[in-house]
Amino acid sequence: MERKKLVLVGNGMAGVRCIEEILKIDAEAFDITVFGSEPHPNYNRILLSTVLQGDTSIQDITLNEMSWYAENNIKLYTGETVIKIDPDQQLLFTDLGKEVFYDQLILATGSQPFMLPIPGAVKEGVTAFRDIKDCETMIAAAQNYKKAVVIGGGLLGLEAARGLINLGMKVDVVHLTGQLMDRQLDLVASDLLKKELESQGMNFLLEKQTEEIFGGKRAEGLRFKDGSTVDADLVVMAVGIKPNVQLAKDSGIPVNRGIVVDDYLQTEIPNVYAVGECAEHREMVYGLVAPLYEQGKILAERITGLKNRKYEGSVISTQLKVSGVDVFSAGQFMESEHTKAIKIHDDVEGIYKKIVFQNNKVIGAVLFGDIQDGPRLLKMILEKVDVSGLPKIAVLATPSEDTAESAVVSMPASEVVCGCNGVTKGEICEAIVTQDLKTVDQVRDCTNASRSCGGCKPVVAELLEYTLGDDFDYSEQKEAICSCTTLSREEVIEEIRTKDLKFVKEVMHVLDWKEKEGCSKCRPALNYYLGMINPAQYEDESASRFVNERLHANIQKDGTYSVVPRMYGGVTTAEDLRKIANVAEAYNVPMIKLTGGQRIDLLGIKKEDLPNVWADLDMPSGYAYAKSLRTVKTCVGEQFCRFGTQDSTQMGIDLEKKFERLNTPHKVKMSVSACPRNCAESGIKDLGIVGVDGGWELYVGGNGGTHLRAGDLLCTVQTKEEVITMAAAFLQYYRETANYLERTSKWIERVGLEHVREVLFDEESRSQLVERIEEALVYTQDPWKEIIGSKETREKLFESLKV
Ligand SMILES: Cc1cc2nc3c(=O)[nH]c(=O)nc-3n(C[C@H](O)[C@H](O)[C@H](O)COP(=O)(O)OP(=O)(O)OC[C@H]3O[C@@H](n4cnc5c(N)ncnc54)[C@H](O)[C@@H]3O)c2cc1C
Ligand SMILES: NC(=O)c1ccc[n+]([C@@H]2O[C@H](COP(=O)([O-])OP(=O)(O)OC[C@H]3O[C@@H](n4cnc5c(N)ncnc54)[C@H](O)[C@@H]3O)[C@@H](O)[C@H]2O)c1
Numbered sequence: 001m002e003r004k005k006l007v008l009v010g011n012g013m014a015g016v017r018c019i020e021e022i023l024k025i026d027a028e029a030f031d032i033t034v035f036g037s038e039p040h041p042n043y044n045r046i047l048l049s050t051v052l053q054g055d056t057s058i059q060d061i062t063l064n065e066m067s068w069y070a071e072n073n074i075k076l077y078t079g080e081t082v083i084k085i086d087p088d089q090q091l092l093f094t095d096l097g098k099e100v101f102y103d104q105l106i107l108a109t110g111s112q113p114f115m116l117p118i119p120g121a122v123k124e125g126v127t128a129f130r131d132i133k134d135c136e137t138m139i140a141a142a143q144n145y146k147k148a149v150v151i152g153g154g155l156l157g158l159e160a161a162r163g164l165i166n167l168g169m170k171v172d173v174v175h176l177t178g179q180l181m182d183r184q185l186d187l188v189a190s191d192l193l194k195k196e197l198e199s200q201g202m203n204f205l206l207e208k209q210t211e212e213i214f215g216g217k218r219a220e221g222l223r224f225k226d227g228s229t230v231d232a233d234l235v236v237m238a239v240g241i242k243p244n245v246q247l248a249k250d251s252g253i254p255v256n257r258g259i260v261v262d263d264y265l266q267t268e269i270p271n272v273y274a275v276g277e278c279a280e281h282r283e284m285v286y287g288l289v290a291p292l293y294e295q296g297k298i299l300a301e302r303i304t305g306l307k308n309r310k311y312e313g314s315v316i317s318t319q320l321k322v323s324g325v326d327v328f329s330a331g332q333f334m335e336s337e338h339t340k341a342i343k344i345h346d347d348v349e350g351i352y353k354k355i356v357f358q359n360n361k362v363i364g365a366v367l368f369g370d371i372q373d374g375p376r377l378l379k380m381i382l383e384k385v386d387v388s389g390l391p392k393i394a395v396l397a398t399p400s401e402d403t404a405e406s407a408v409v410s411m412p413a414s415e416v417v418c419g420c421n422g423v424t425k426g427e428i429c430e431a432i433v434t435q436d437l438k439t440v441d442q443v444r445d446c447t448n449a450s451r452s453c454g455g456c457k458p459v460v461a462e463l464l465e466y467t468l469g470d471d472f473d474y475s476e477q478k479e480a481i482c483s484c485t486t487l488s489r490e491e492v493i494e495e496i497r498t499k500d501l502k503f504v505k506e507v508m509h510v511l512d513w514k515e516k517e518g519c520s521k522c523r524p525a526l527n528y529y530l531g532m533i534n535p536a537q538y539e540d541e542s543a544s545r546f547v548n549e550r551l552h553a554n555i556q557k558d559g560t561y562s563v564v565p566r567m568y569g570g571v572t573t574a575e576d577l578r579k580i581a582n583v584a585e586a587y588n589v590p591m592i593k594l595t596g597g598q599r600i601d602l603l604g605i606k607k608e609d610l611p612n613v614w615a616d617l618d619m620p621s622g623y624a625y626a627k628s629l630r631t632v633k634t635c636v637g638e639q640f641c642r643f644g645t646q647d648s649t650q651m652g653i654d655l656e657k658k659f660e661r662l663n664t665p666h667k668v669k670m671s672v673s674a675c676p677r678n679c680a681e682s683g684i685k686d687l688g689i690v691g692v693d694g695g696w697e698l699y700v701g702g703n704g705g706t707h708l709r710a711g712d713l714l715c716t717v718q719t720k721e722e723v724i725t726m727a728a729a730f731l732q733y734y735r736e737t738a739n740y741l742e743r744t745s746k747w748i749e750r751v752g753l754e755h756v757r758e759v760l761f762d763e764e765s766r767s768q769l770v771e772r773i774e775e776a777l778v779y780t781q782d783p784w785k786e787i788i789g790s791k792e793t794r795e796k797l798f799e800s801l802k803v
C-alpha cells in the first residue's frame with residue numbers, strides 16, 4: 001500500500017522533533033518531505049547563545065545530520081521556502097518552483113525576530129539574533145569593531161550581550177523599562193540581576209526608547225526619544241519575536257497572532273496542523289522549547305492514530321544561560337490582590353526567593369542566586385499541590401541541604417530533571433538501568449534529557465553516578481572534541497599514544513574523521529595534544545594554528561600587528577628601552593603602549609616588517625599571541641618596598657625564564673606579590689604567588705578577564721625551590737588534563753581543587769609530572785630567532801608579500 005504523504009514546512013526544532021516522535025511511534029506510517037528556508041539541517045537554535053559566548057562551535061550544534069534524514073527516508077529540501085498552500089487541492093508550492101501534494105501537512109514555521117521599525121534599522125551593522133547567519137555576523141563584527149549596543153534586556157538580549165563581551169566588545173544594553181527581564185522577573189530579582197551583570201562588564205541604559213539608528217552606510221549610534229545618544233558599531237535587536245504566519249495567512253488558514261489551532265494542534269483546515277512558535281493555542285503563543293516539544297509529541301500521537309490526547313497548554317519556566325548568573329522563573333510570579341507570597345532576601349549571599357500562592361496552591365516562583373528549588377517548585381505548580389497542610393517555609397527549603405548527591409537521592413521519581421524535554425528522574429534512572437547506559441551522551445540519545453539547552457547535564461551526570469554506584473566511571477563521561485569525530489579528548493589522546501601517531505592529518509585519517517580536513521576546532525587541538533604527548537618527536541604544524549600563532553604576533557583591526565618583546569618579571573634595562581625606541585622610530589610605530597602584564601607593546605607594525613623588527617629588537621618573543629606562558633607580573637618586593645617579605649621580582653624572573661615558550665591548552669598568566677597586599681594581583685592569575693612570613697602562598701585558577709574568578713589557595717610552601725616544583729607540577733597536570741582552549745579557571749572547576757591537590761601533593765605523581773615538564777621544556781625555542789634564522793620560513797610567511 002502506498003504510504004500517506006506527510007509534509008513538514010519548517011525544518012526547525014519543533015517541527016523536526018514532531019517528526020522524530022512520529023518515527024518513534026511508526027517509522028513506516030508516512031512518506032515524509034521537509035522544507036526549510038535555512039540552508040542547514042535541523043540545528044539547536046538555543047545553543048547559538050553558547051556559540052556566541054565561545055563555549056561551543058557552530059559545527060557542534062547540529063541536532064539531525066543530513067545522514068539522519070537519509071536513513072529515515074525523509075526528503076529534505078533546505079534553502080527552499082514554501083510560498084503558498086492550496087488547501088482544496090492539498091498542494092503546496094515553493095520559491096524554487098516545486099509543487100508537492102500532501103495528505104497531512106504540519107506547519108512549523110517558527111518566528112521572526114521583531115525589528116523595530118525605526119529610521120536606520122536597515123543599515124549595515126544592525127542585526128537580529130535568531131539564526132546561524134546572525135551569529136556569524138556578530139562574530140565577524142567583533143573582529144573588526146569594538147562597541148556594540150543590544151536593544152532589549154530580555155533573555156535573548158542579555159545572552160547576546162554576554163556573548164559579545166566574551167568576544168571582546170564593549171556592550172551597552174538598552175531597555176525600554178527600568179526592569180531587566182520584565183517578562184520573567186520581579187523588581188527585586190531584576191535589580192539583583194542588573195548588579196551581577198554590571199559586575200561582569202555589561203552597561204545598562206534603562207528607560208530608553210530608541211528613535212533612530214544614525215550613521216552613514218553603517219550604523220554609528222542610537223538616538224533616544226529623550227534626545228540622548230550612544231555610539232555603536234554593531235546594533236543587535238532583541239526586542240521579542242513574532243510568529244511566522246504569512247504563509248498560512250496567504251493560504252486562507254486562519255491566523256490571529258499565531259496560526260490558530262485546537263487542542264489537537266489542528267487548524268480549521270482539514271489535514272493541516274501547526275506546532276511550535278508559529279502556533280496559537282487557547283490564545284497563547286510560546287517561545288520556549290518545552291511547550292513546543294509537548295505539542296509535537298501530542299500531534300505525533302494524534303497523526304499516527306496512537307492516541308487522542310489533548311494539548312491543554314503549558315506552564316513555562318525559564319533560566320538565563322549566562323555563566324555565573326543563576327536565575328529561575330516559573331508560572332505566575334507577579335503578586336496581585338488575590339495572591340500571597342513568601343519571600344526570602346539574603347543580601348549578603350545575593351540570594352532571593354519568592355513563591356507566590358493562590359488558594360493554598362503554588363502558582364509561580366522567582367529564584368535568584370540559588371535555583372536548586374526550581375524543578376521542585378515547577379512540579380508543585382504543574383501538579384497544583386495543595387500546601388495548606390505544610391509549614392510554608394518547607395515549600396522553600398530544598399529537602400536535603402548539603403551535597404548535590406543527596407539532592408538527587410531525595411528527589412522524587414516524578415520530578416522533571418530536563419525541563420526542555422520534560423524528562424523525569426524516574427525515566428532517566430529507568431533508562432540507565434534497562435538500557436545499560438553509562439554516559440550523559442547515552443542518556444541524551446536514549447531519553448532526550450540534556451539535548452536542548454544542556455542546563456540539566458550536571459544533574460543527569462549525578463543521576464548516573466547515583467544509579468550506577470560503583471559502576472560509574474568518570475573517565476567514560478565523554479564529549480566528542482568536535483563534530484568531525486565521536487571520540488572524546490581522552491580517547492583521541494589514548495589513540496595517539498597507543499598508535500604512536502605523529503601528525504594532525506595522520507590522526508584524522510587513522511581515527512576516521514568525518515571531515516577529512518578537520519575543522520578550526522579540532523586542528524589546533526590535535527596539534528597541541530601531539531606536542532604535549534610526545535615533545536621529542538613533535539613537529540609543530542603551523543598550518544593548524546590560529547593566525548596570531550602562525551605569525552608570532554597579534555593581528556590588529558587594521559591588519560597590522562603588535563609586537564611585545566619578553567621582559568622577564570616586568571623588569572627592563574636602559575639598553576632594552578633604547579632598542580625599543582630605535583625600532584619604534586625606524587618602523588614609524590604609531591603607538592607604544594604598556595600592557596596590563598607590565599610589558600611594552602609596539603602596535604601598528606606591518607606584516608612584512610615583522611622579521612626585521614624582531615631582528616633589530618634582538619630580544620626574545622614575549623609570546624603575547626600564544627597559548628603559552630604570557631607574563632609573570634611582579635611587585636617590587638623586599639628590595640625596595642617597606643612591606644615586602646620576599647624577593648618577588650627575582651621569583652617572577654626565575655619562573656618566567658623557566659616556563660616561557662611551553663605550549664599550554666590556553667594562555668597562562670602568572671604573578672608574584674611579595675606580601676598579602678598583593679600589588680601584582682596574584683588572586684586573579686592562572687598561578688598567583690603571594691609572599692607571606694616564612695614562605696609563599698600559591699593560588700591557582702584565577703582569572704581577571706571575562707569570566708572573573710578568584711584563585712583558590714593550592715598550598716603554602718617555604719622555599720623558592722618548592723614554589724618552582726609545585727608550579728611545574730601544576731602546569732604539567734593542567735597541560736595533560738585540560739581540554740584545548742580551557743583556561744585554568746574553568747579546568748579547576750571541572751576537575752576540582754581537591755583532586756588537583758591529591759595529585760600534586762602525592763610525592764610520586766608530583767615528581768613524575770615535573771619530570772615530564774622538564775622533558776617538554778628541553779624542546780622549546782624562541783620562534784622569532786628561529787624565523788630570522790630560516791630564509792625559507794621567512795620567505796614563506798613574510799617576504800612573498802613584498803612587491
Ligand atoms: C539565541 C536563542 C537562544 C534561545 N534559548 C532558548 C533557551 O534557552 N530555552 C528555550 O526553551 N528556548 C530558547 N530559545 C527559543 C527556541 O530556540 C525556540 O523556541 C525554538 O527554536 C522554536 O522552534 P520552532 O521550530 O517553532 O521555530 P524555528 O526554530 O524558528 O524554526 C522554524 C524554521 O522554519 C523555517 N521556515 C519558516 N517559514 C518557512 C517556509 N515558508 N518554508 C520553509 N521553511 C520555513 C525557518 O527558516 C526556520 O528554520 C532561544 C532562541 C534563540 C534565538
Ligand atoms: N534562556 C532562554 O530561555 C532564552 C534565551 C534566548 C531567547 N529565548 C526566547 O527567544 C525569544 C526572543 O527573546 P527576546 O528576549 O527577544 O524576547 P522577550 O519578549 O522575552 O524580551 C524582549 C524584551 O525587549 C524589551 N523591549 C521591547 N521593545 C523594546 C525597545 N524598543 N527598546 C528596548 N527594549 C525593548 C521588552 O521589554 C522585553 O523585556 C523569546 O521567546 C525567548 O523566550 C529564550
Ligand code: SF4
Nearest residue numbers: 635641644675678679
Ligand atoms: S605586594 Fe606588598 S611588597 Fe609588593 S609592592 Fe605591594 S605592598 Fe610592597
Ligand code: FES
Nearest residue numbers: 418420452453454
Ligand atoms: S533542561 Fe534544557 S536540555 Fe535539559
